[in-house]
Amino acid sequence: MTDVLKVGMSEVKITSAPTMLKTTGLGSCIGLCMYDEKLKIGGMAHVMLPSSVNSKVSEFGAGKYADTAVEFLIKSLKAKGCKKLKAKIAGGAQMFTFSGGSDIMKVGARNVKAVKELLAEQNINIISEDTGGNKGRTIVFDTDNFHLIIRTIGSDQKTI
Numbered sequence: 107m108t109d110v111l112k113v114g115m116s117e118v119k120i121t122s123a124p125t126m127l128k129t130t131g132l133g134s135c136i137g138l139c140m141y142d143e144k145l146k147i148g149g150m151a152h153v154m155l156p157s158s159v160n161s162k163v164s165e166f167g168a169g170k171y172a173d174t175a176v177e178f179l180i181k182s183l184k185a186k187g188c189k190k191l192k193a194k195i196a197g198g199a200q201m202f203t204f205s206g207g208s209d210i211m212k213v214g215a216r217n218v219k220a221v222k223e224l225l226a227e228q229n230i231n232i233i234s235e236d237t238g239g240n241k242g243r244t245i246v247f248d249t250d251n252f253h254l255i256i257r258t259i260g261s262d263q264k265t266i
Contacts, residue, residue: 110246113137113150116167118175120149120182123250132197132243134214136172136221139195139247139254140179140230142188148249149183151175153197155213156220172220180228191230194254194266195221196245198237214238234266 113119113129121127123146129137132152141148151169158171168178183191198218202211218237225232236243236256246255253265 108250113152113169115152116154116170118149118151118167118169118178118182120147120179120186121249122147122186125249127247127249128245130244132245133199133201134197134217136195136197136217136237137243137245137247137254138175138179138193138221139245140183140191140193141247141249141252142183142191143252144190145186145188146249147183147186147188148247148252149179150247151179153217153221156216172217172224176221176224176228180230192252193225193230193232194234194247194252195232196236196243196254196256196266199239199241199243201240201242236264236266 109125110128127150129152136153138151153175154170156172169175198214200214241259244257257263
């Protein structure tokens with residue numbers, strides 16, 4: 107039986123095949139998976155918010171914000187010898203409806219945008235994604251074949 111390493115909110119974890127990475131409770135949060143196919147090493151971050159710039163606390167999990175999660179995940183994977191990184195992302199749902207058109211309340215969309223921009227700045231390609239919508243997700247990342255298994259509430263399981 108393959109081991110499954112759980113990634114909690116604001117956490118970042120790295121592992122190698124055949125261990126899988128799993129996170130639950132992705133509503134507006136992003137499950138960011140990065141990997142090196144040649145070395146069969148992968149990592150996952152459970153990103154809650156787009157930017158640490160306005161954080162009122164100095165200490166928080168490396169995966170809490172998109173900017174800190176992307177940087178930490180890249181550094182951690184490179185420290186393991188990874189060179190050619192690829193990414194897959196899931197989450198970023200709009201879980202609640204708000205009156206008015208303020209983007210500040212569209213946390214899911216802001217998270218997706220931030221993660222995509224940060225990965226583009228680092229020249230890391232997003233191979234596939236399952237983002238948006240209005241339902242929560244659970245994801246499992248298989249470091250053996252780099253499949254991202256997505257279970258969305260009220261939908262069939264899919265693999266990207």
